Amino acid sequence: MTAARAPRPGPVAGPMDLDALITDPETRIVVCCGAGGVGKTTTSAALALAAAEAGRTVVVLTIDPARRLAQSLGLVELDNEPRRVDVPGASGELHAMMLDMKRTFDDVVVAHSTPERAEQILANPFYQSLSSSFAGTQEYMAMEKLGQLRASDRWDLIIVDTPPSRSALDFLDAPNRMSRFLDGTMIRLLTAPSRTGFKIASAGFMFFSRIISKILGGQLLRDISAFVAALDTMFGGFRERATATYELLRRPGTWFVVVATPEPDALREASYFVDRLSAEEMPLAGLVVNRTHPPATTALSATRAEGAAEEVLEAGGPGADLAAAALRVHAERMLLATREQHLADRFTSAHPEVAVRTVPAAAGDVHDLDGLRGMAEALTGADGDTPTGTPRTRVLPARRR
Numbered sequence: 001m002t003a004a005r006a007p008r009p010g011p012v013a014g015p016m017d018l019d020a021l022i023t024d025p026e027t028r029i030v031v032c033c034g035a036g037g038v039g040k041t042t043t044s045a046a047l048a049l050a051a052a053e054a055g056r057t058v059v060v061l062t063i064d065p066a067r068r069l070a071q072s073l074g075l076v077e078l079d080n081e082p083r084r085v086d087v088p089g090a091s092g093e094l095h096a097m098m099l100d101m102k103r104t105f106d107d108v109v110v111a112h113s114t115p116e117r118a119e120q121i122l123a124n125p126f127y128q129s130l131s132s133s134f135a136g137t138q139e140y141m142a143m144e145k146l147g148q149l150r151a152s153d154r155w156d157l158i159i160v161d162t163p164p165s166r167s168a169l170d171f172l173d174a175p176n177r178m179s180r181f182l183d184g185t186m187i188r189l190l191t192a193p194s195r196t197g198f199k200i201a202s203a204g205f206m207f208f209s210r211i212i213s214k215i216l217g218g219q220l221l222r223d224i225s226a227f228v229a230a231l232d233t234m235f236g237g238f239r240e241r242a243t244a245t246y247e248l249l250r251r252p253g254t255w256f257v258v259v260a261t262p263e264p265d266a267l268r269e270a271s272y273f274v275d276r277l278s279a280e281e282m283p284l285a286g287l288v289v290n291r292t293h294p295p296a297t298t299a300l301s302a303t304r305a306e307g308a309a310e311e312v313l314e315a316g317g318p319g320a321d322l323a324a325a326a327l328r329v330h331a332e333r334m335l336l337a338t339r340e341q342h343l344a345d346r347f348t349s350a351h352p353e354v355a356v357r358t359v360p361a362a363a364g365d366v367h368d369l370d371g372l373r374g375m376a377e378a379l380t381g382a383d384g385d386t387p388t389g390t391p392r393t394r395v396l397p398a399r400r401r
């Protein structure tokens with residue numbers, strides 16, 4: 001066995017206090033990031049519910065929520081505006097919305113160009129495919145929407161879910177990528193052969209352009225050309241907005257919550273993200289390790305449960321099979337929990353400064369207010385207040401020395 005890596009010098013995190021974070025009036029934005037499918041949308045909704053129940057006026061911006069969760073939040077139609085969710089007994093307000101990427105993009109176009117120009121852009125086939133399928137558009141539009149929500153000052157707290165990207169970093173990279181694309185030399189070369197600068201276009205370039213035109217098709221090139229010409233006046237606008245929203249993420253009052261599952265890939269992704277946040281000086285609340293499998297009791301180790309199963313079988317008698325099966329289930333559960341704890345420990349030894357909170361897997365999907373409440377309790381409850389007494393920072397109790 002390899003020795004555990006020596007922890008980095010520096011501050012060591014205490015338990016993550018998400019309850020204090022979301023109820024603090026200074027906290028205005030919480031962004032939930034992480035790899036695909038780890039529970040970002042569910043965590044966002046659960047935190048928003050907890051904050052509304054604690055008295056805040058909250059909006060959660062969800063992205064592609066699972067259908068049943070969307071239904072229980074009243075998000076039956078994609079209308080790109082927050083809708084109030086009825087939460088009986090809550091002293092605050094919970095509002096939820098689902099990002100409509102295309103609508104958000106259209107609104108930006110309309111807000112930043114003359115009516116005729118907007119009409120041209122919106123009708124352009126290249127724009128239509130860009131606004132619904134360009135990689136990074138969803139991330140960019142999520143940020144755009146966040147900027148709009150923040151500007152309205154209607155909300156005490158905005159909780160932002162992030163798109164189901166392969167990499168959590170895509171969310172942070174999107175504004176730059178988008179403005180680089182729209183501003184890109186390549187697209188200009190392709191689309192504006194009559195501009196100054198192209199007077200010097202060589203025979204080589206003309207040849208190149210003809211080939212590209214053949215590959216892409218003349219119509220597409222004309223669409224791109226018309227689109228870029230119409231969008232020209234907006235270039236500055238896009239870049240400025242992207243920069244402004246990015247800055248919003250660095251302002252005091254914004255916190256990131258990184259979500260992962262106790263699996264190597266998800267935790268690796270979380271690790272990259274944590275490094276990036278620290279390089280960008282963006283505030284990290286901590287890591288949520290979601291869907292863990294803590295055993296019902298930790299009094300019996302896997303080895304002892306296995307041994308006991310064999311003894312019971314050897315002794316025979318009524319119920320022996322059943323008892324042995326139950327002991328084996330427990331042994332498996334202990335092994336799984338040990339593996340999960342080991343993965344969490346590995347993350348912590350690389351990032352001792354990052355607070356961690358584990359959230360056990362619920363029996364089924366989390367798709368209604370009760371399910372969200374259960375998850376919120378796991379996220380915000382007091383650290384030691386669990387049925388087995390294992391602190392919420394861990395899957396298994398720390399080994400006694």
Ligand SMILES: Nc1ncnc2c1ncn2[C@@H]1O[C@H](COP(=O)(O)OP(=O)(O)OP(=O)(O)O)[C@@H](O)[C@H]1O
Pocket residue numbers: 035036037038039040041042043063064065066162163164165290291359360361362363364365366367375
């Ligand atoms: N603690 C949990 N216990 C049980 N099920 C959970 C838990 N957390 C999330 N889930 C379920 O896992 C699935 C994925 O969760 P969710 O949609 O929140 O992930 P995501 O990170 O937003 O995914 P994507 O990257 O696709 O957007 C959902 O069906 C959700 O109900």
Ligand SMILES: [Mg+2]
Pocket residue numbers: 040041042063064065161162163164
């Ligand atoms: Mg999601």
